[in-house]
Every structure is written in structure tokens, then in C-alpha cells.
Amino acid sequence: MYPNKEYVFIMEDDLVVSPDFFDYFNQLLPVLRADKTLFSASTWNDNGYGHAAKDPTMIYRTEFFPGLGWIMSNKWWLEVVEPSWPKCCQGYSWDLFMREILKGRGLDTLYPDVSRTYHIGKSGANVQNSFFNGYFREHVLAKEPHYELAGLDRIGPKSYSELIADLITRATVVDHTNDPCEQHFITEGTDILVMYYYQRDSRESKQALAIAGCLNLWNVDRVRGMFNGVLRTHFRGNQLLVVGSMTKYGRQFMPKTIKPFRIAKYKDEIESEQ
DSSP: OOTTOSEEEEOOTTEEEOTTHHHHHHHHHHHHHHOTTEEEEESOOTTOBTTTOOOTTOEEEESSOOOSSEEEEHHHIIIIIGGGGGGTTSSSOHHHHHHHHHTTSOOEEEEESSBSEEEOOOSSSSOOHHHHHHHTTTBOBOOSSOOOOOOGGGOSHHHHHHHHHHHHHHSEEOOTTSOTTSTTSSOSOOOEEEEEEOOSSTTOOHHHHHHHHHTTSOOSSSOSSEETTEEEEEETTEEEEEEETTSHHHHHHSOTTOOOBOOTTSTTTSOOOO
């Protein structure tokens, strides 16, 4: 419809936007233009609950496509989305379709610590009232008309990986003899913390999914917001990195004296391990 436009916003009709919605995108557009490994910038943090989102200036990078208010270029529409679009939504939702066609392309998405959209839909094709109460109601929304986004010079694929390594080296390792499902596993603070989850190989994430459940983060289908096997989030005021034991970060930084978390008891989210 508008073939000469460089970018397009994609919005659902059950989203409320923050006062800085357009300002947020305006700050991220130069990053999108410069980084050819970025597919989009999203306004939504799947883990952006009140206890897990703190800094509206902080931006994360992920291989996962969050959706729920996002921007992409005309280039990616023509090269990635449009050729597959006729198959969209035949038996599943459009956002699942987008995640499927992005697999293996090496394209990432930027998203905020504090969301710029809030999902108000309580009933629909994929959301019912109980699901809304469990996974959407407690999300927080940025309140001010402007935040100066921080760290955009360290959001590229190489520099972001280096940032994660730097944060891990500065972080305090949580006590791995405690149970992450206990209520007071992590207390209020302003520290940088790191915890390691068990992996049999660098692609495995079912223990990360279990930990997400323990920490009351999104844990429906997969851990959302991961980058190279690492989840960055806030938790009760602290910066928290949840790191896979077989990722490059885990192999390099995990102390030999600890055992990574292995939560075989968490509901039905984890297959039994022998």
C-alpha cells in the first residue's frame, strides 16, 4: 500500500501505549538502520512484570520475537515476511507464524525493560480471562513522555555479547544451594546477580523455563527474551542474569565449585531427567 515507506508500525487493537511510544521508536530507528542483524524493535517485554521491570531507559536484545507493538523495515517485509504471508494464520496465530519464519535467519529484536504497550484484551482467539490474569495483568507500562534510552552503543550482536560477559564478571553469584522456587530466594536490592541453570548442550533451555516459572516470569511455552542462552531481567530491584551452564558464558564464567540449578520438580514443564 505504501511501497516507498521505509518502516511500518504493527499494532494490535487491544494494546494501550505509553506516553513515550513514538519517542521510544524514534530513538531506536538509527540503531535499526545501522544493524543489519536486527529484524525489529518491539515495545513489549514478556517478562515486564512489576517485580521484574525497573529501568525504562534499558534496552535488551533477543533472538525471540516478542510482537505486541513493533516496527520493521520494508526490506524485511519484502524479503522475509511477504513471501510466506499467504500461509499465515492457518490454524495458529500470526505472532507464532512470525516466530516460525524467523527461525535460523540470525535476526534479532530489541525490546525494553519496561514495556511501552499494555495488553488489555481479556478474551479472544488466544487469550481468555484466566490467561490474562496470569500472564498480562501485572505487566507495568512506562509513564513519562520521554526517557533517554541508555546503552545503545552496546546493543549490536558483538557488543551486546561483550556486555553480557562484562555483567557476569561483575555479578554476585547467587547461592546455588538454595531453592529458586522459594519466595525469598532473591531479596530486594540493587545488585547485579547471576545464576546458572543446567544444560546438556548449549541449545537446551527447559531448566531455564523452570526457573522462569519459579521467578513468576513468562513460562508458557518457552523462555522469552533470551540471547545466546542468557536471560537478562530485573528481579526485585536487582539486575539478574540467568545463564545456561553449557553456553559460552557458562563454560567460561561458572565457578567450578557450584552445581547449576536443576529443578526436576517444577510442575509439568520439565520432562523427567534420568
